[in-house]
Amino acid sequence: MKKEKIMTLVIDKMAITVVKKQVKNLNLSVHAPDGSVRLSAPHNINNDEIHTFITSKLTWIHKQQEKIKKRVTNIPTTSLAFEIGEYHYVAGERHYFKTIQGFEGKPRVEINRHREIVMFVDPWKDRAVREKLMKEFYRDYLKREIPGLVAKWEPKMGVKVTEWGVKQMKTRWGSCNIQAKRIWLNLELAKKSADCLEYIVVHEMNHLLERKHSSRFYQLMDAFLPHWRERKEKLSEQISGKN
Ligand SMILES: [Zn+2]
Structure with a gap:
């Protein structure tokens, strides 16, 4: 296998980092935060061909650089x-x-x-x-936090969680399998504050006492975690989802 070769080409006053390596196609990318441009290319392509390719992509490159400039901080x-x-x-x-x-x-x-x-x-x-x-970092974080929360709430609520797990979920913060006494927590919760995570753990554990979102369910929530509504609000501030 041929070694990677890195060089810089200046095209249209831009320094383009070109990485020649074992690839089939040209792959152009623009990077945050400075809008730098990188091209990976097969070994057998020459500088003239690269020049022609980059020139044909200038509009696209400038558009990407504009996008990076405008990027806001709280993005999905x-x-x-x-x-x-x-x-x-x-x-x-x-x-x-x-x-x-x-x-x-x-x-x-x-x-x-x-x-x-x-x-x-x-x-x-x-x-x-x-x-x-x-994602692995987030998963490890949740795996450190969740056992303590479950252990804290089991005696308070008088329930037993047999198993818990973390997974990426699109539309919910958590779920509870009542028969198996197993709760699942959304990986996205790692981004949320500790009290939000606790609220979801308590919510899912509460399903072991009351299957449905009935008035009894919310009475129990009020008794266990009087400020759960504020935590719920906070949870929906950044990304959407329900529990
Ligand atoms: Zn629920």
Whole structure:
């Protein structure tokens, strides 16, 4: 296998990073926060061909750069690139996000002493790799938090949770299988504050006492967690979903 070759070409006053590697097609991308342009290309393509290709894409490049400039901070995950300069939420807190350039060890994510999210990953890996890493980080966070919440509420509510799990859900914050006494929690909850997470855990556990969203269900909620409505409000502030 041929080695990667990295070079910089200046086209239309822009410095374009060109990475020649074992790929079949040209792949052009524009990156936050500075709108830098990167092209991965097969080894056998020459500079004239690259020049022609980039020139034909100038309108698209400028449009992407404009988009990056306008980017607001509280954007849904689907439009995040997991790149330096973004902000991501953990436990209701907004954190500056960065990747460690040129990292070749085992990929990982941590929060440093400046409260920044630092992703140790080869920066040439694609977005899907970075998103997956971030999801693993969120999953680990929830797996540390949930046992304590379940243990706190089991005796208070007089119920027993046999099993719990975390998964990505599109339309709900959680779910409860009453027969199996199993609760599922949405991975997205990792972005929410601890009291929001607790509210969902209590809500799902409450289904072990009352299957439906009946008036009894809400009476019980009022008794266990008098301020649950405020927490519910807070939960819907950033991303939509129901429980
Ligand atoms: Zn419910």
